[in-house]
Every structure is written in structure tokens, then in C-alpha cells.
Amino acid sequence: MSTQLKSESCQNGSLISIQNVSKTFNPGSVNEVVLFQNFNLDVPKGQFVSVVGSNGSGKTTLLNLLCGSVPADSGAIFIKGQEISALKEFQRARFIGRVFQDPSKGTCPELSILENMALAENKGKPFGLSMGVNRRRTDFYRSQLEMLHLGLEDKINLPVGSLSGGQRQALALLISTMTPIDLLILDEHTAALDPKSSETVMELTDTFIREKQLTAVMVTHNLKFAIRYGNRLLMMHRGECVIDAADEQKASMDTDDLLNKFNEISLEVGN
Amino acid sequence: MDVLLGLLVNILEEGLIYGIMALGVYVTYKILDFPDLSVDGTFPLGACVTAALITIGMNPWIACLCAFAAGAAAGCVTGFLNVKLKISDLLSGILVMTGLYSVNLFITGGKATVQFYNKPTIFSSGLGGILPEPLRPYKVILIALLVAAVGKLLLDLYLRTKSGLLLRSAGDNPQYVVSLGRNPGRMKIIGLAIGNGFTALSGCILSQQAETANIASGTGMVVMALASVIIGTSLFRRVKWIRSTLAVIFGSILYKTCLVAAMQLHLPTNALKLVMAVIFAIALVANNMASGRRKKQNVNPTQI
Ligand SMILES: Nc1ncnc2c1ncn2[C@@H]1O[C@H](COP(=O)(O)OP(=O)(O)O)[C@@H](O)[C@H]1O
Ligand SMILES: [Mg+2]
Numbered sequence: 184m185s186t187q188l189k190s191e192s193c194q195n196g197s198l199i200s201i202q203n204v205s206k207t208f209n210p211g212s213v214n215e216v217v218l219f220q221n222f223n224l225d226v227p228k229g230q231f232v233s234v235v236g237s238n239g240s241g242k243t244t245l246l247n248l249l250c251g252s253v254p255a256d257s258g259a260i261f262i263k264g265q266e267i268s269a270l271k272e273f274q275r276a277r278f279i280g281r282v283f284q285d286p287s288k289g290t291c292p293e294l295s296i297l298e299n300m301a302l303a304e305n306k307g308k309p310f311g312l313s314m315g316v317n318r319r320r321t322d323f324y325r326s327q328l329e330m331l332h333l334g335l336e337d338k339i340n341l342p343v344g345s346l347s348g349g350q351r352q353a354l355a356l357l358i359s360t361m362t363p364i365d366l367l368i369l370d371e372h373t374a375a376l377d378p379k380s381s382e383t384v385m386e387l388t389d390t391f392i393r394e395k396q397l398t399a400v401m402v403t404h405n406l407k408f409a410i411r412y413g414n415r416l417l418m419m420h421r422g423e424c425v426i427d428a429a430d431e432q433k434a435s436m437d438t439d440d441l442l443n444k445f446n447e448i449s450l451e452v453g454n
Numbered sequence: 455m456d457v458l459l460g461l462l463v464n465i466l467e468e469g470l471i472y473g474i475m476a477l478g479v480y481v482t483y484k485i486l487d488f489p490d491l492s493v494d495g496t497f498p499l500g501a502c503v504t505a506a507l508i509t510i511g512m513n514p515w516i517a518c519l520c521a522f523a524a525g526a527a528a529g530c531v532t533g534f535l536n537v538k539l540k541i542s543d544l545l546s547g548i549l550v551m552t553g554l555y556s557v558n559l560f561i562t563g564g565k566a567t568v569q570f571y572n573k574p575t576i577f578s579s580g581l582g583g584i585l586p587e588p589l590r591p592y593k594v595i596l597i598a599l600l601v602a603a604v605g606k607l608l609l610d611l612y613l614r615t616k617s618g619l620l621l622r623s624a625g626d627n628p629q630y631v632v633s634l635g636r637n638p639g640r641m642k643i644i645g646l647a648i649g650n651g652f653t654a655l656s657g658c659i660l661s662q663q664a665e666t667a668n669i670a671s672g673t674g675m676v677v678m679a680l681a682s683v684i685i686g687t688s689l690f691r692r693v694k695w696i697r698s699t700l701a702v703i704f705g706s707i708l709y710k711t712c713l714v715a716a717m718q719l720h721l722p723t724n725a726l727k728l729v730m731a732v733i734f735a736i737a738l739v740a741n742n743m744a745s746g747r748r749k750k751q752n753v754n755p756t757q758i
Pocket of ligand 1: 208209216218236237238239240241242243244245
């Protein structure tokens with residue numbers, strides 16, 4: 184059983200195609216939030232998209248819609264040309280890897296590094312009554328951990344809960360890309376880390392995405408990261424893309440451009 | 455001296471038999487973080503199923519397996535109510551516990567107790583029958599120890615399989631199970647099945663020792679099992695060579711010791727359940743105080 188979706192012929196060849204998606208939270212109540220209205224987005228295979236935007240602009244919800252953590256009200260979401268609305272979150276996870284802002288979400292803190300990696304490697308296969316950890320794979324796991332340059336290869340029997348946030352996040356990144364996936368989703372995955380480990384994890388992310396040629400959508404609070412990494416940049420505001428720059432256009436942008444746009448938006452909103 | 459020995463034998467017998475239930479509740483309460491009240495119903499379920507099967511002449515060991523299966527089925531119902539029908543964990547347990555009362559009566563044919571004196575049990579036939587004379591007085595301890603040990607070892611083995619690791623993740627971080635492409639709800643149902651299977655097995659062994667199944671024997675089992683689990687896991691947390699599965703069996707023996715000690719103060723028998731609850735409350739408070747102290751020493755998880 185493969186973890187990746189079979190490619191179906193689709194009209195525009197995009198890896199992700201979000202078509203006319205609308206999403207309103209708490210409709211009809213005083214807490215109603217109309218977030219997306221006929222939202223469209225296409226991401227070609229191999230693109231690394233950085234997403235920025237103010238708080239509440241809908242970045243996390245966009246990722247949640249893709250991963251199936253929240254259902255869309257209407258519209259369609261295609262991955263590799265296949266409509267995925269009917270798939271539950273855990274079913275989509277077979278071809279989508281995800282790293283969360285909270286470092287404790289991407290691993291099981293009580294299990295050891297070794298056990299976490301053994302589980303991750305088994306993704307897409309049945310989880311039956313065979314031994315969880317195959318000791319003969321230890322060397323392979325060690326070599327994977329060495330790529331992180333954090334010394335984790337010497338701690339494989341420690342419970343993940345005893346690692347620091349940066350170490351856990353690097354491990355979560357490794358784990359989410361251990362089996363072949365179609366799409367990597369990163370939701371402010373460096374936001375809870377101190378500046379130094381945040382740089383480390385971001386460098387690793389970029390290396391992984393390039394080496395494994397992944398398609399990735401990364402939400403970040405860090406404008407420098409958004410400018411420096413990826414080949415497409417989106418700025419979201421109230422459920423719409425106010426900036427969408429790819430390739431050369433993105434390469435020519437700097438943080439001032441983003442800040443100016445932010446200020447412009449804030450003026451419009453009146454604060 | 456004889457009195458003391460008698461007490462000790464009694465403590466070990468019951469401590470080990472209830473220790474089997476503690477293994478099950480360890481799975482639901484400690485691994486899955488699920489306060490499972492259906493235990494009060496699955497314990498007598500195991501006893502009633504056993505009584506019915508032994509009465510019709512079934513091999514007592516096979517009756518043990520059937521009791522386990524019946525408990526596991528009841529656990530699946532609790533899990534189904536909670537996972538699929540989104541009923542809260544406590545209420546799911548209460549519903550199953552209440553429903554099982556009628557099921558148990560149905561199995562016993564409407565009687566509150568069923569005796570099966572002089573029928574072969576695991577203590578009187580087979581292994582229990584061939585024990586050498588000097589060991590006879592300890593046959594209940596020995597056979598209960600055998601069942602508890604086999605149960606513990608099988609559980610240890612299971613917890614190291616792929617499914618077992620996934621079960622541990624489901625309790626610790628359900629989102630991780632989702633990320634692995636699996637349904638954490640399903641793991642919860644499996645865990646509840648295992649937990650209630652052990653509980654029914656415990657009820658089965660107790661009924662074979664007494665050669666009686668009692669509909670009311672479930673009252674207080676949740677408290678007894680939780681107390682054993684909490685006492686065991688918190689007392690032996692720092693002892694490296696004692697796994698949690700062994701610790702909860704020790705916890706059950708210790709809890710039984712406390713009960714016997716309390717009853718030696720010549721309290722009326724009717725006070726038993728009250729004493730059970732009080733000891734559990736003390737264990738809970740002590741455990742909270744200990745873990746409160748531990749939390750303060752923890753480092754900030756966002757530091758590298
Ligand atoms: N599950 C939810 N229930 C109700 N409102 C929600 C939910 N998730 C998000 N929202 C609302 O949608 C808006 C966008 O949230 P979010 O996507 O988390 O923003 P961002 O990640 O860009 O900061 C916010 O106003 C938030 O209150
Ligand atoms: Mg967010």
C-alpha cells in the first residue's frame with residue numbers, strides 16, 4: 184500500500200486545487216465569522232509556498248481545510264486531481280505530512296525516539312501484532328537523525344517528552360516526511376521556538392523540501408523566513424490573498440514590501 | 455501467628471485476583487486517560503458468564519477465555535458510545551454499567567447469586583488438582599499468580615507491538631495517531647476492550663475461587679481498581695526495573711493490605727466500602743501532592 188495518491192488526470196495539472204471554497208464559523212449566531220467566500224488557490228507540484236498574514240486572516244483555517252480538520256461549507260478541494268472532501272483527516276494524513284506550531288503535537292512524548300520513528304516508518308501499512316520496533320532498522324534511524332545535526336542519534340532510547348522544543352520540532356519534521364507524501368503542511372512550526380532553534384528548524388525544513396522535492400505550504404509569522412524561503416509567497420487578509428508572488432516576482436521582494444502592505448491593510452481596517 | 459498467616463494468604467489471594475483487573479484499568483485509565491465506569495458492570499459480567507458456563511460443564515480455563523471475551527465486547531460498547539455516538543466518557547461507562555446489570559441477571563436466569571459448588575474450577579481441577587499436598591493451602595495464590603503473570607506478560611508484549619505503540623500514542627497524543635493515518639477512536643475502542651476483558655477475567659477468577667457468582671460483586675470495583683493503579687504507579691514510579699504493569703499488581707496487593715489492616719481495627723463489615731473509598735481518596739490526594747511537586751521542577755519545553 185502506498186501512502187501517496189494515484190495521480191488522476193486533472194484539468195490544470197496542479198497538485199493542490201482549491202475551487203470556490205467557502206467557510207463560515209458559527210453561522211447565524213452572534214459569533215459568526217465569514218472567513219472564506221469562493222476562495223480559489225492552485226499550487227503546482229514541487230512548489231514551496233510561504234503564507235503570511237495578520238492574526239485571524241484565515242491561514243490556519245486554510246491548512247485545516249486542506250488537512251480535513253475542519254470541513255468546508257461548499258466548494259471543492261482537489262489533490263493530484265482527486266476530490267478529497269469525503270476523506271476524513273486521518274485518511275488524508277496518509278498523503279499529507281503536517282508539522283504543528285505546538286512541538287508536542289507532532290510526536291508521541293511518552294514513546295522513545297526509536298519507537299516514534301518505527302511508527303512513522305510504518306505509516307500507510309497495517310499496525311498489527313508484529314513487533315513495533317525492528318532493531319535491525321536502528322542504523323537507518325540513526326542515519327536519518329544524523330541529518331538533523333542535533334545529536335539525537337545518541338539518544339534514540341530517550342522518551343521524546345524529555346527533548347527540548349527545537350529538538351522535538353526537528354524530529355517531527357523528519358517523522359512527517361519519512362514516508363513518501365504528496366504534500367507537506369507547516370503551521371508556524373518555528374513560532375514556539377527560541378530564535379536560534381527556530382533558524383535551525385527552518386534550515387532543516389528547506390533542506391528536506393528540496394532534497395525530497397516536496398510540495399509544501401508553510402504558514403509563518405516570520406517575514407524574513409517568508410522572503411528567504413520558498414518560491415511563492417501569499418499574504419492573506421480576511422480570507423483572501425492580497426499578495427500572490429511567485430518565482431522572480433517573489434525573489435525581488437523584501438520585508439519592507441510586506442510591511443508596507445501590512446500597514447496599508449491596517450489603515451483600511453482603521454487601526 | 456496462624457491468624458497473621460491467614461491474613462497474609464487472604465491478602466495475596468485477593469490482591470492478585472483484583473490485580474488482574476488493575477492491569478485492565480491501567481490500560482484504560484493510565485494509557486488512554488479514560489475513566490471507565492463500565493468496570494463495575496464487567497466485573498460481575500465475568501463472574502456470571504463463568505458461573506453459567508461452568509454449570510453447564512465447560513472447562514474452567516475455557517470459561518476464563520469466554521469471560522475475557524464477554525468483557526471485551528462490553529468494553530467495545532463503551533467505546534462505541536463514546537467514540538461514535540460522542541457520549542462523554544463518564545456517561546458511556548455509566549450507561550454500559552447500568553445496562554450490564556440486566557444482562558447479568560439475564561445470564562444468571564434472574565438470580566442474584568449462582569453457586570456452582572463441587573463443579574471443576576481452575577483451582578480444583580487440572581493444574582489445581584495436581585498440586586503437591588504441602589502447597590494445597592496456597593493453591594489460590596499460586597493459580598491467581600499464574601493468571602496474573604501470564605496476563606501481565608501478554609499485555610507487556612502487546613504494548614510493544616505496532617498496535618500497542620499506536621494505543622499508547624492514542625492516549626498520549628491522538629493527533630499523532632491521526633498524522634500516522636490511523637483513527638485514534640478505533641484505538642480507544644481496542645483499549646477499552648482490553649481493559650474490560652481483564653476486568654471480566656478478574657471477576658471470573660474470583661467467582662471460581664468462591665464457587666459463586668454474585669450480581670452485586672461489581673459495586674466498588676472502579677474505586678478498587680483505580681486505587682490499585684494510582685497507588686502502584688505512583689509508589690514505584692522511580693524504581694526502574696518495575697514496569698507499570700507489575701506496579702499496578704503490587705498496588706492491588708498494597709490496597710488490599712490497607713483494607714485488611716483497616717478492618718482489623720474491628721470496624722463493622724458494613725463499613726468496608728466506606729473504608730475503600732477513604733483509602734482511595736487518600737491515595738488520590740497523596741498522588742496529586744507528589745505530582746504537583748514534580749511539575750514545578752520541569753523545564754520550559756520551548757527551550758532548546
Ligand atoms: N474552530 C473554529 N471555530 C470558530 N471560529 C474559528 C475556528 N477556527 C478559526 N476561527 C475563526 O476564524 C478566523 C481565522 O482564524 P485562523 O485561521 O486561526 O487565523 P490565523 O491562523 O490566520 O491567525 C478567526 O477569526 C477565528 O476566530
Ligand atoms: Mg494560526
